[in-house]
Amino acid sequence: MIRVVLPYHLRTLAQVGAEVTIAVEGPVTPHTVLSALEARYPMLCGTIRDHVTGKRRAFVRFFACGQDLSHEPPDTPLPDAVASGSEPFFIIGAIAGG
Numbered sequence: 001m002i003r004v005v006l007p008y009h010l011r012t013l014a015q016v017g018a019e020v021t022i023a024v025e026g027p028v029t030p031h032t033v034l035s036a037l038e039a040r041y042p043m044l045c046g047t048i049r050d051h052v053t054g055k056r057r058a059f060v061r062f063f064a065c066g067q068d069l070s071h072e073p074p075d076t077p078l079p080d081a082v083a084s085g086s087e088p089f090f091i092i093g094a095i096a097g098g
């Protein structure tokens with residue numbers, strides 16, 4: 001099981017706690033994790049990735065094992081610690097403004 005930590009606004013939308021666990025089929029990549037997350041919580045579709053292009057939304061970041069994975073290709077394998085469930089995959093809502 002993959003552990004995913006969600007930002008507050010997505011927790012509220014999905015009506016879940018800070019961390020959810022999901023099963024991922026095949027290799028554990030940001031793409032497969034997000035696909036499994038959206039399949040389990042369909043109300044999150046379009047909030048993390050664009051509906052049409054599937055690209056990460058501009059104000060959303062991904063972190064795992066202390067590394068920013070936001071600009072890595074979506075099919076890049078996640079660290080073994082995330083794949084084994086010992087470390088979570090973080091989805092962070094970035095803050096902008098002045």
